[in-house]
Amino acid sequence: MKESSDHTTRVQQYFVQHAASVKYFVLSLLPNPAGAEDVVQEVFLTVTAKANDFEEGTNFKAWVFAIARFKVLEHLRQAKREPYRLSEETMELLADEAAGESDTDDLEKEQHLAAALSRCLNKLAPKSRLLIERVYRDGLKPGTVAEEIGWKPNAAYVTLSRARATLRSCIAKQPNTESA
Amino acid sequence: MSAESNDTEDLLDRYLDGTIEPEELTLLDHELKEQPALRQELRSRIRLHGLLSDHYRQEDGDAGLTAMAPFLPLPPPTKSRRLPALALAAAAVIALGLYLFPRQGSPRDNEMAAVQRVANASWETGEVVEIGEVVSLEKRNLVEGFLEMEMANGIHIAIESPAVFQFLSEDRLRLDRGHLSAQVPEGAEGFTVVTSAGEVIDLGTRFGVSVEGDAVEAHVFEGEIKVNSKGTESILLEKEEAISLGKKKRYHSDAESFPMPSYPLPVALQDGDFEIGPVPEAGIPGKVGHWGGDSASFVGSTSGITPVSGTRMLQFHATRDHLSEPETGQQASELWQLVDLSAFSDEVNRGGVVADLQAAFNRAAQSPDTDTKFGIGITAFRGSIPDAAEYWDRKREPLSERLSQAGNEILTDADPSTWESAECRFTVPRGTDFLMIQVFAFEDVRNEEENEFSGHFADAIHLALQTEARPSRPRAEWEGGAGSWNNPKNWKAGRNPDGARDEIFLQGQECLVDHRIELKQNLTIAPHNDSIGILRISREGALEKSGTGQLIVGYNEGAIAELIIEGRLLTAGPVFIGRNNRRSEVHVNQGSWVSREGIIRMAQYGNRGPDTASTLRVSNGGSLTAESMELVHDLATIQIESGGTIDTERLRVGGSEGAALVAIQSGVLRVRQLEFGSGGTMQLLSADAVLELAGDWNSESLRKVPDSRWEWSSDPTFESIQVDGETWTRIRLPR
Known part of the structure; x- marks a missing residue:
């Protein structure tokens, strides 16, 4: 019994270590952040419940991504969003590639990326920044924001795409953020 | 690419x-x-x-x-x-x-606020808004009524129909249409209302935003806000300022035209933790800000009891001012503190202010003889603070300055390591000028000890006052020039009042009603300090107050108000002729006034300076039909002249003091139930004066009416008459 709970704790520790990878993998299948967050939590509960199924020495990410794929499918089914999902084949490719990434600790890298993002957000033009805020902070669709600030929807999409591109290239130039 | x-x-x-x-x-x-x-x-x-x-x-x-x-x-x-x-x-x-463990719902449920208070509110979907209902991120269309919501971060928002709004996040709300106000507590600063014309950002405050078509206004009631209008620079707006977004000119904020969430009043007890002192003075204090009462002291830890807050606490000693005085037979050792509410008369007089009082008590274990009972109390008074002790002494007399009182008592355990707490919630009555807070230890176990209390303590006395959320009270104000009610130029907003929604304030020169007007809300003639207001209902005119709103003829210090009824007046709510003011006069001259479902009260608060008088004159064939009338205080007078008639189910003449007077010169006063307070007088002044009372009366039985005083020049005659199968008595002077 004791051994088993030690094992469970260890599996949980692996999960925490790779939580960022899990989150990004889930997001790639389910880009809605709120939904993805729910799914990640579900994944954690399943990982805990089925910790004994994980064999030490095997690829943890591959194991956890399989659970994650299942949970994403379940979520989309419940939310009646199945027409909006990638094919199983594509999901598998994404999972394989993400699982194959260097197995270093995610946490520190994440810290550097987040700090870089904060710096880069400050460099955005005010309108781009507003758009990013309305979409990511307030959870609005770009079209809704466009309506709100009197833009054509297309202008909002273009501005948002550019803002993202700017942020990506800015983050890449920041220290300790070699891209994945 | x-x-x-x-x-x-x-x-x-x-x-x-x-x-x-x-x-x-x-x-x-x-x-x-x-x-x-x-x-x-x-x-x-x-x-x-x-x-x-x-x-x-x-x-x-x-x-x-x-x-x-x-x-x-x-x-x-x-x-x-x-x-x-x-x-x-x-x-x-x-x-x-x-x-x-399984989660209690998802943290992403998007629950933004919960409804705390509603008044006839319903959504566009037809669903009735209920208390406790959760408002999430979706767009809401409130088609009817008023509601108050509370957010998890403590922000209170009041909103009323017609309104369209949507929470965008925990600190952003979009308002497409309607009026709302927000009370933002410390720590939640930055709450933003987003509108089509720009954003209104809270900087720790209470503020309102209205959206009507393209017109967006921001009003500050307390604190400061930042207004970011589209295409202009940010503007900082302070208390009592208002602005239309996109415009530069600032004007005075108008709290009445917005619904208002509940908010705390900045009132607190002085030294409720007994840290500072000085040691309480004997008796009820004559001023605010310190404790007074029976013998007590502020002490540090003692008898195994440690103060619950700070380093000191209150120790009760005796039921007397000083230990050297003889035993008085009083049952409790009491401490008082007065709290001035005069700065919050707007809130108090609106009603619904709630006071919460808390106190902690503890006692030494000692013997079975040890007293165990403690208590707290709140009493509301009108009047002036230096006279508080006098008011307290006569608090049980009818019409005393004490408006209401609440309290709570607890029995404490014998464990000095635990404090017991007492709580008391109290609705502050309208008209309250100050509160008296009371803390006491009862002598519930009688004994002969020299020290009546040998180890009884109180600490951490806290008082908090909060207003009640309320809908807006849109108002229409008479601008001051003489003229017809129907001329929009005579009204401050440049439009005629909305009889169903607007509360009406009249001051300045005569306002003439020369056609039929319907009103539902309050109508106040001479509303402000030292204001003058005159309303005349001409022969062609009729004023019908169908709602339960009040008609107030004269309100606040120094105000002089006049109401002349030559046409018709119908009132359905309470009518006050003289309320805190100097002079009020209602003259039913040829016209008629019917008052139903409401009392007519004259001289509500008595003498308010020189020339104080409340007069009701019915003359020249004019008539008043009422359900209940009271001449409350001194200097209230009813005159019936040249063929006037008053017909009322109940009439009370006189209050606790002064010279309330009903004088019939010529005309009829018909009363089913006649009462007198001390100081009331009824006069029959000529052979044309008639008093009709339900039942069988004679000279002797009239004089037996408690507290009554009758004045007539010769002995009246008593004639039994039948009115709709009932026996009445007609009383008049012989020719």
């Missing part, structure tokens, strides 16, 4: 934003399968996507999400919060244990 790759990248972004169509997704999915580079690109974009949503989620400080934070060991955005990765992981795992 080729057009094709551009299109694919566009699809990627639409996939992220959730705006992609199923057919497009099939296309994207195909491309992803074929191109490893595109999958790489997707992962790169997803990474930024995830970083961005985490970034704002952490900034939000959302409680549900904060709870998630340890779960996803995401790096905090600021350096100061950085932890070494391993420690973070360990902390996360510990926190994770909590998540092994």
Whole structure:
């Protein structure tokens, strides 16, 4: 019994270590952040419940991504969003590639990326920044924001795409953020 | 970059934003399968996507999400919060244990606020708004009524129909239409109301925003706000200022035209923890800000009892002012403190202010003889603070200055290590000028000890006052020139009042009603200090107050008010002729006044300076039909002249003092139930004066009416008459 709970704790520790990878993998299948967050939590509960199924020495990410794929499918089914999902084949490719990434600790890298993002957000033009805020902070669709600030929807999409591109290239130039 | 790759990248972004169509997704999915580079690109974009949503989620400080934070060991955005990765992981795992249990709903349920108070409110869907109902992120259309919501961060929002609004996040609300006010507590600053014309940002305050078509206004009731109108610079707006977004001119904020959430009044007890002193003075204090009462002292830890707050506490000694005085037979050792509410007369007189009083008590274990009972009390008084002791002594007399009182008592245990607390909730009555807070130890176990209380303590006395949420009271104000009610130029807003919604204030020169007007809300003639107001209902005119709103003829210090009825007046709510003011006169001259479902009360608060008088004159064939009339205080007079008639179910003449007078010169006073307070007088002044009373009366039985005083020049005659099968008595002087 004791051994088993030690094992469970260890599996949980692996999960925490790779939580960022899990989150990004889930997001790639389910880009809605709120939904993805729910799914990640579900994944954690399943990982805990089925910790004994994980064999030490095997690829943890591959194991956890399989659970994650299942949970994403379940979520989309419940939310009646199945027409909006990638094919199983594509999901598998994404999972394989993400699982194959260097197995270093995610946490520190994440810290550097987040700090870089904060710096880069400050460099955005005010309108781009507003758009990013309305979409990511307030959870609005770009079209809704466009309506709100009197833009054509297309202008909002273009501005948002550019803002993202700017942020990506800015983050890449920041220290300790070699891209994945 | 080729057009094709551009299109694919566009699809990627639409996939992220959730705006992609199923057919497009099939296309994207195909491309992803074929191109490893595109999958790489997707992962790169997803990474930024995830970083961005985490970034704002952490900034939000959302409680549900904060709870998630340890779960996803995401790096905090600021350096100061950085932890070494391993420690973070360990902390996360510990926190994770909590998540092994099923969650109570998802932290992403998008619950923004809960409805706290409603008045006839319903959504566009036809659903009635209920207390406790959760308001989430979706757009809401309030088609009827008023509601108050409370957010998790303590922000209170009052809103009323017609209104269209939507919470965008925990600190942003979009208002498309309607009036709302927000009370933002400390720590939740930055709450923003988004409108089509710009944003209104709270800087720790109470403020209102209204949207009517393109017109957007921001009003500050307390504190400061920042207004970001589109295309202009930010403007800082202070208390009592208002602005139309996009315009420069500031004007006076108007709290009445907005619904208002409940908010705390900045009132507190002085030294409720007994830390500062001085030692309480004997008796009820004659001023605010310190304790007074029976023998007591402020002490540190003693008898194994430690103060519950600070380093000192109150020790009760005796039921007398000084221990050297003889035993008085009083049952409690009492301490008082007065709290001035005169600065909050607007809130208090509106009604619904709630006071919460708390206190902690403790006592030494000692013997079975030890007294165990403690108590707290709140009493509301009108009048002046230096006279508080006098008011207290006569608090049980009818019509005394004491308006109401509440209290609570507790029995304490014999364990000195625990404090017991007493709480008391009290609705502050309208008209309250000050509160008296009382803390006492009862002598519930009689004994002969020299020290009546040998180890009885109180500490941490806290008082908090809060207003009640309320709908707006849109008002129409008479601007001052003489003229017809019907001329919009005579009204401050430049439009005629909305009889159903607007509360009416009249001051300045005569306002003439020369046609039929219907009103539902309050009508106040001479509303402000030292104002003059005159309302004349001409022969052609009729004023019908169908709602339960009040008619107030004269309100506040020094106001002089006049109401002349030559046509018709119908009132359905209470009528006050003279309320806190100097002179009020109502003259029913040829016209008629019917008052139903409401009392007519004259001289509500008595003598308010020189020339104070409240007069009701019915003359020249004029008539008044009423249900209940009271001449409350001194200097209230009813005169019936040249053929006037008053017909009322009940009439009370006189209050506690002064010279309330009913004088019939010529005309009829018909009363079913006649009462007198002390100081009331009834006069029959000529052979044309008639008094009709229900029942059988004679000279002797009239004089037996308690407190009555009768004045007539010769002995009246008594004639029994039948009115609708009832016996009445007609009383008049012989010719």
